[in-house]
Amino acid sequence: MSDFSSPTPASPPPVSAAMARAHRRYWRFNLALIAVLMTIGFIVSFGLPLFAQRFEHVRVAGFPLPFYFGAQGAILVYVALILVYIVLMQVADARLLRAARSEQGDEA
Numbered sequence: 001m002s003d004f005s006s007p008t009p010a011s012p013p014p015v016s017a018a019m020a021r022a023h024r025r026y027w028r029f030n031l032a033l034i035a036v037l038m039t040i041g042f043i044v045s046f047g048l049p050l051f052a053q054r055f056e057h058v059r060v061a062g063f064p065l066p067f068y069f070g071a072q073g074a075i076l077v078y079v080a081l082i083l084v085y086i087v088l089m090q091v092a093d094a095r096l097l098r099a100a101r102s103e104q105g106d107e108a
Helices: 017-050 065-107
Strands: none
Touching: 017 065
């Protein structure tokens, strides 16, 4: 019978140095991408409303730019940010998968 009273930390499986570098690149890319996209989201959410009166004379589809961003534009920017994240992370996932497959090919 197993003794569950003293948990032992799980250790990750051993990986090669090349695979560890690939994982680090993947993680750094992910963090950088999130930082950039969140900065854009912050600017759209808080930056544009601060300067809304300066853009009152600019018209988009007949509406003032601040109204357009408040009603529709910001939502479209957020959806675009999500799509950009999905596409770029799929590229990063494919890169990491290629590195893993080449690692498996080297072992065989």
